[in-house]
Amino acid sequence: MQVFPFIVVAWIAGVGLYGIVTSRNLIHQIVCLIVVQSSTYVLLLGVGYVTGAVAPYYYDVPVHTPAVDPVVQALALTDVVVEAAVTALLLSVAIQAHKRFGTLDPHELAEFKG
Amino acid sequence: MDQLFALSVAVPLLVAAALVGVKPLLSGRRRTLDALAILTAASVAAMLLVIMIRTDGGDRVYWFAGFRPFHGIVIGIDFAAGPLSAGLAALAAVLVTAVMIFSWRYFRQVATYYHALMLTFLAGMTGFCLTGDIFDLFVWFELMGVSAYALTAYRPEERGPIQGALNFAITNSVGAYLSLSGIGLIYGRTGALNMAQIGAYISRHPPDRLVAVAFLLIIAGLLVKGAIVPFHFWLADAHAVAPTPLCVLFSGVMVELGLYGIARVYWSMFGSALGHRAAISHLFLALGVATAVAGALFCFRERHIKRLLAFSTISHAGMFLAGIALLTPLGLAGTAVYVAGHAMVKGALFLCAGIVLHRLGSVNETWLHGRGRHLRITGVLFTLAGLGLADLPPFGTFLGKGWIEDTGSAHGMPWLTPVFILCAILVGGAVLRVAGGVFYGLGDPPAEDRRMAQEAAEETSETDGGGQRTPLSMLIPPAVLAALAVAIGLTPLGPAVEAAAVRFQDQAAYDATVLHGAHVAHPVAPFPVEAAGVTVPDVVTGLVSAAGALLLACLALYWRRLPALRRGYEPGTGLTALAEGFQSGVINDYVTWMVLGLACIGGVLALIIG
């Protein structure tokens, strides 16, 4: 149980990458990219967990109760926003691809080769 | 002076926000928009140059929100910069300024967002260079990335920019997320995000498996950004379609930032902890040389001018990595000077290509043959810059390459010199072939390649021009960049750059400066310091590369008259199929190669460390 969350991280990332590699649809690939990034949330939050500790919010808990690491939670928050931003941009490019060329297949969109 | 650290990032961000905020007011006033953008970029360049000069005596550290470390534990974010970091950021700012001046007349109509995105791009690059915190590095990496993706897709009406932007965004994003995983792992081990603190912690223990894994993952994103084989496939796609001013920034600075990131991560964090210097040096040397050769070979086959220049960037990126991988101060100093010189000549080349696109409506070398004869100044600039790319003295490039070769020979790798010369000849030859064919009509018109003609015909929508004269605002930036390249070659900055390199490589001194505010007067170099000046071998290898490039260009232009060469060079041969097999344009392939490449490098690291 000590390393199980970290193995899950590798699985999620692997599944996402497999999706990107075998996909024929841009939207599917972009969502797989989201999956790959989700693995980083699990990693960050898993790394900062302290068994038996509370959330780092002292509104109703005495100050100095052992709490989990607040820094990774802040990092995960930043991570979420970054992912949202990149996804929005990618999806808009995919929309233009579909609109102007009628296809969402990365193989058909490949114009420059070699 | 220290506040300049914060201002150099905050000012472009604020101006970008302001430009978008008052967009309705600025919609008719193109001049104001351009002027504001140019002014901001120029002031950032000035700030960074001041920082570069003032940090000559020692790295300066700036703590945001005033949170200084106590007892060696860092709780805030810092900017820790020396001359090399600040110099690279200054280079970025100078290029952005030149590009904004060029864009003045290049784009007849442009949305406000273009200027705002250029400024956020600049802010991202500056933050990336100056930061001393590994997660902050990731944040600026992503800001740089998102701005770049958005600007690459500037003309979504064509297939090319869509392919380019998607390939660029997805590969670099996957790389960035892998880097973030590495950051998570090293944080789990050390409980720190500050590079100095992490470095100090992990160097106290013997080389560790986790450290090796974290190292590989963190540099995964940087290798992708730095266009190292086999993570380089996105670069050609993105360059072929991005607006030309943006290509200047990509080739001149963005790729080099990836390599700077690798150097920074290595020397601030992992250097002492990983140990096994010779083995690691050989690993990255192999990657660098493979990239240099592959890039040069792909470069020579290209007929699309921007893509040709993109492949030459890949080749040079390999040479830069090789210079860093030698792990000596002279190697790093040589890389720094080479980067600066290369940025200037590559920038000039791209801007000239932009002028050609503006006036003639194409970047297809085949179609353009002989049509550029009336673009006299552009032709001269392009040829000079091409010679600079082939490392002709006194362009700065010959100096950087010479130093890398010197240190290679001194450390048991004399074969580096002929390899570099070969790459320079291939790349320079390709560019000079373009110059000769397009601007002087030399040689026989190449065979018509329908696919490339179609690709190049779609370039027309980026800029509308075709006027009688090239505007001065478009001719001055490439001229100035070419002149700066010569200036870099002529300025005697050897000792200063090498001292900066020594300081960059001394992990213990960096840790002391950041964590304890110490001022280390004499940093210790990992290898003996070699003299950095203009030596005869440097000049000779530079002349040899340039001469070889000219010869190769002539051969390429007149090859039809040599039946022996004709057989190997027609498009559509087996070589093309092989090239298209690798550089297929399909994102699925690129990610596959990325994963395979990482697995191989990981295997080698496991063998070294385990």
Place this chain on the structure above:
Amino acid sequence: MRPALRRWVFLAGAAGLVAFYLWGLSGLPGFGNYPGPYGPAILRIAVAQTHATGVVSAVNFEYRGFDTVGEEFILFTAAAGTAIVLRMLRGERERPPADEARDRDVPPTSGAVRTVALMFTGPVVVAGWWLASHAQANPSGGFQGGVVLATAFILIYLAGEFLTFRRLSPTAIADAVEAAGAGGFAAIGLAAVCLGLPYLDNFLPLGQIPGAVSSSGTIALISFFVGLEVAAAFILIVSELLEQTLLIRHGGG
């Protein structure tokens, strides 16, 4: 590469990479044994130093506030990028807006959806506002509140009222609010510089009671600006996507 070959090459590479990763996992302290020192150091001093009981917000907006500036601007850049990519191009025209696109085969919005969506709009705005202004106390903050605020506007579109959505969130205003949010955050930092303090120093009065709405100095203020920016950015992104889908068409002058 042919797809079958590619799959095998990828699986081989992935297997190698995962093996390498697992090989290195032995160096991690196990799950639940986070050793510090960053986390415990912050937990020890955060409440006393910033008068904020929400330590994660304190980390986000104070200790690592500079990261958050960068992240803000990443979202800002993405919204601008979406606007660039989805802009009306040459050879396209914008149709007069209607609630439903006439050339798309969409069933009319059901009465139930309409009622529920419109009913929730008000409470969602309040919830978003509350979230954005209580960063220093509980697990809320500018980002969370901003997204919820944006959702309120999107609910209006989902109720079938695209025209109302468009009227309530014109691009110019969304741009201005977004710029104010992002620029405001950067400017707060700059204000500290003007006072001779390091960038993003917390120079506002910290308040008496930790966790109260008016406590924690710049944290609450920054969170407010972040909320504005995130809300505007998401509204901008969604309205760009909707305009592209519903209004912009090929052809015509």
